Amino acid sequence: MNADYQKVISTVYAEILTQENIGKVPDYIPEIACIEENKFGVNYTDLNDNSFGCGDFQEKFSIQSISKVFALSYVYEELGEKLWKRVDVEPSGNPFNSLLQLEADHGIPRNPFINAGALVICDILLEICDKPKEKMLEFIRNLAEDDEIFFNEKVAQSEMENSFRNTAMCNFMKSFGNIHERPTAVIDLYCHLCSIEMTCEQLSKSFLYLANGGKKPSDNTSVLPFLKAKRINAILLTCGFYDESGEFSFLVGLPGKSGVGGGIIAILPQKYCIAVWSPKLNPKGNSYRGMKFLEKFTTLTGETIF
Numbered sequence: 452m453n454a455d456y457q458k459v460i461s462t463v464y465a466e467i468l469t470q471e472n473i474g475k476v477p478d479y480i481p482e483i484a485c486i487e488e489n490k491f492g493v494n495y496t497d498l499n500d501n502s503f504g505c506g507d508f509q510e511k512f513s514i515q516s517i518s519k520v521f522a523l524s525y526v527y528e529e530l531g532e533k534l535w536k537r538v539d540v541e542p543s544g545n546p547f548n549s550l551l552q553l554e555a556d557h558g559i560p561r562n563p564f565i566n567a568g569a570l571v572i573c574d575i576l577l578e579i580c581d582k583p584k585e586k587m588l589e590f591i592r593n594l595a596e597d598d599e600i601f602f603n604e605k606v607a608q609s610e611m612e613n614s615f616r617n618t619a620m621c622n623f624m625k626s627f628g629n630i631h632e633r634p635t636a637v638i639d640l641y642c643h644l645c646s647i648e649m650t651c652e653q654l655s656k657s658f659l660y661l662a663n664g665g666k667k668p669s670d671n672t673s674v675l676p677f678l679k680a681k682r683i684n685a686i687l688l689t690c691g692f693y694d695e696s697g698e699f700s701f702l703v704g705l706p707g708k709s710g711v712g713g714g715i716i717a718i719l720p721q722k723y724c725i726a727v728w729s730p731k732l733n734p735k736g737n738s739y740r741g742m743k744f745l746e747k748f749t750t751l752t753g754e755t756i757f
């Protein structure tokens with residue numbers, strides 16, 4: 452690996468540690484609210500499997516909405532282009548759990564990375580898989596080349612007991628005919644996928660297929676054809692950070708995805724993936740330090756997709 456990357460990562464990591472850690476750990480999922488808020492990990496992995504981490508990069512955390520990318524990748528490959536009849540590819544410009552646009556859009560979510568879109572993806576998973584939870588774990592373990600990836604049942608239960616908005620969205624979309632299965636089954640699958648725990652190291656490795664035109668770089672097996680990988684990166688760039696997607700693109704310049712567990716994954720196609728974890732979130736629900744780190748990292752390396 453290029454020694455400069457290691458140096459930049461270490462320098463930026465150390466610099467951010469000295470700065471104030473602003474933001475709030477979300478309190479609407481009680482099992483996540485008790486997380487230690489000063490955790491901070493970063494891991495970079497490139498297409499040659501060179502890997503470098505800093506801080507808490509080997510500690511597991513709740514990947515939350517980052518799981519929406521794995522679910523979309525699996526469903527898109529299985530279902531093909533007809534997927535886009537049930538979910539759109541436009542930025543929402545609204546919070547991730549907003550119900551506002553669903554009525555005007557007749558139950559078709561703006562994109563697969565807001566909660567409504569991910570619920571439709573979960574509904575499709577239930578339709579096309581016998582055992583969707585097992586299938587998704589298997590899919591992610593294969594990408595990470597690591598079987599030590601599990602659901603956190605406590606987090607899943609905790610979220611299910613408090614998923615009033617997600618349940619409302621799911622029922623609302625069902626009234627438009629865009630949810631086919633039982634809403635309780637959709638919510639159960641959705642909350643389990645959000646509860647998956649991974650480390651920054653596992654995350655940065657498992658996203659390499661999106662940096663590599665859809666192929667796993669370690670064995671060149673196809674996860675997705677190039678066109679589909681390109682399209683997922685495009686949706687990540689325009690929709691990966693909810694109503695802060697423009698800001699992330701403006702400051703960082705990479706496709707990526709955040710989760711309310713404080714994780715962010717960012718991808719430089721043809722080159723690397725980088726995962727950052729810091730639980731305190733800014734008002735838009737994205738990791739404060741995660742965004743700061745990535746902004747400085749791409750500024751110093753001078754490499755973005757632009």
Ligand SMILES: NC(=O)CC[C@H](N)C(=O)O
Pocket residue numbers: 514515516517547548566610617645709710711712736
């Ligand atoms: N942005 C997120 O990570 C949201 C995921 C969270 N489980 C929710 O549904 O509210």
